[in-house]
Amino acid sequence: MNWLTMHMIKSPAHNARTLLINAVRFPETLPQLTLTDWDLLLRIARSKRLLGRLHADLSRLELLESIPTAAAAQLQAAHNLVHHRHTVLTWELDRIIWALKEIKVPIIALKGTAYVIAKLPNSAGRFFADLDILVPISRIAEVEQKLTERGWLKTQLSPYDDRYYRLWMHEIPPLRHRERESEIDIHHALLPRTSRYGTKLDTMMLFSESYLIKNSQVRVLGAQDMVLHALVHLLLEGDPNEGLRLRDLIDIADLLCHFGSTPKFWKGLLLRAQQLQLERILYYGLRYSQRLLAVQIPNSVLQSLTQSAPKLPIRWLMDWLMPLALLPEHPDYPKQMAMFARWLLYLRAHWLRMPFLLLMRHLTYKSWLRMRRTQRHVEIKPQDLQQL
């Protein structure tokens, strides 16, 4: 083994990411960890909001008794919190259905909420803060009106930000109930209106593939659309500090494993990506699910996606940036390079979010605000206070 490989294997970052990825992929090996490993794993899993997930895996394998008590206690605390979030958000959804009963609008639950009500495997132990729903764009004003009549409040935004949402985004400014604290995001599309990717599709196309959850009045996206939405969420909605969220990639991996056993799934996925013009996104998503989480993807699928691959230098760049931004670092040895990668990918997400001139206009306005030292509104949500 040469010096470089030795160095990489021994590096703290390598150790940290191996610990977490192995914990997610092979939870049955967790009882073999040493106390020091557990200590590090818990720190990383907390920062990536994956403690609930570890609890769910160990509980399913009946291994909670076989790990150190101190670790089990922290996982139990995370589990209790996640369970609470699930209860709160399921109730919020119930209230939304109640509020919108009269106007008979079809509602699709998205992301975390959808995984929970559809009882998908990745919902177990998954922490989520907000509730996301999708309604047809033609009904959105009506929905907002009804919800505000029934006790939800609009977020106080500057006129510019409000316009930003309504004109360019795929959702309206979030609403919050005046007694309950949960925030709800109401979408009318999966991608911003200004986005470079995706068709300016009619949401009705998503509705026709969606299906109704048993004993509920809420729908969830069809399998293919659900995967594509998770990919869009991972690759096109960045956060400069947190970077790309590993838990989003884990969602995708879980969904692929779950739906992948259905024979027609993969063919449908390719077709749907084509219809929605999301082939590049699908290419990246499958590539990194396979590379980082070893998801089994049929060769034929990968083959037919090669034509959607970016040019070689871009591919190299993405192959270098994605693991850096997605995988955990050692909390005691943060790397400048990882921060840079996150920032670049954040820039990329913004670049793809709107046309160049519009982006320039947006950034100029925002930096002008900053120069005027306008205090940005900083909000502390109760769920932030209860963070894992």
Add this chain to the structure above:
Amino acid sequence: MNVSDLTLLELRQRLTTVGLCFGCGPFRIRLRTPVAPIAELLHDLYAHYPVYSELGIDDYRVKLDWASWSRRWIRPIVRFTADGPAPFTDVPVLRALPTLEWGTNWCIATRAHHFLMLHAAVVERNGCGLILPALPGHGKSTLCAALTHSNWRLFSDEFGLVRPEDAMLIPLPRLISLKNQSIDVIRAFAPSAHLSPSFYGTHKGTVAHVRPPLNSIVRMNEPVKPSLIIFPRWQSGALLNLESIPKDRAFMLLATNAFNYEVLGELAFNAVAKIVQNCDSYSLVYSDLTQAVQAIDELAHNAHD
């Protein structure tokens, strides 16, 4: 080995390198700080806490750091962090200790959801677990400090930790934080109490910390069954008034007083129900601390019989 077994130099060395790993109730806390003046205070106030090996699973990793290089020298300010972004604004170094205490409390309050956390002081005597739930400013810490120095064992002045599985009270003997007039009240009531210097101008006024007695830390792994709930309220000039509270009301008062009742949901409901079933509940209005302690002693004595 306890913190007092370390020399000040050894303590400083730990604080600036791997951190001081110490036990407080069920938690293992790792504290790191390059802020030299605080080491002496910690050596004194944390004296009885057991020191743990540096290898182990930390519940909380707390750090008190200089806010910036320049602000170390000019009007020095410190920043509290707990393995993440700073939850509070930076404070002058003179108020470092109260900030460290609040910060650690914040960590516990936001994370320890494997326990039901009552906003209550808890003490024990002869196997009688006494819960003193109260709103801030109702004299809960003062009464707790007084009882702690009148033969009661300190569990906590702030967090009544309840194990949801069996509704047992778990000790968490952190420093008792006294505010404003209470500092002199306790100095007068219990001359043996070991108090920190007063810290002026915090967001809660003047603050001083009482070191938990050795006995309460030695026995910090012994839980107790709750037997008595007293809702105390200090009122200037009031005559001592002790009133029994019916169980249904006690349930509501205790449930709404907990930090994380909603988070634990059904677990919390069952735990509070069990506590209320096993306990007699009273409200106590008082102005004289000696009288209050005496009344509580009598109640506990009767409850025990």
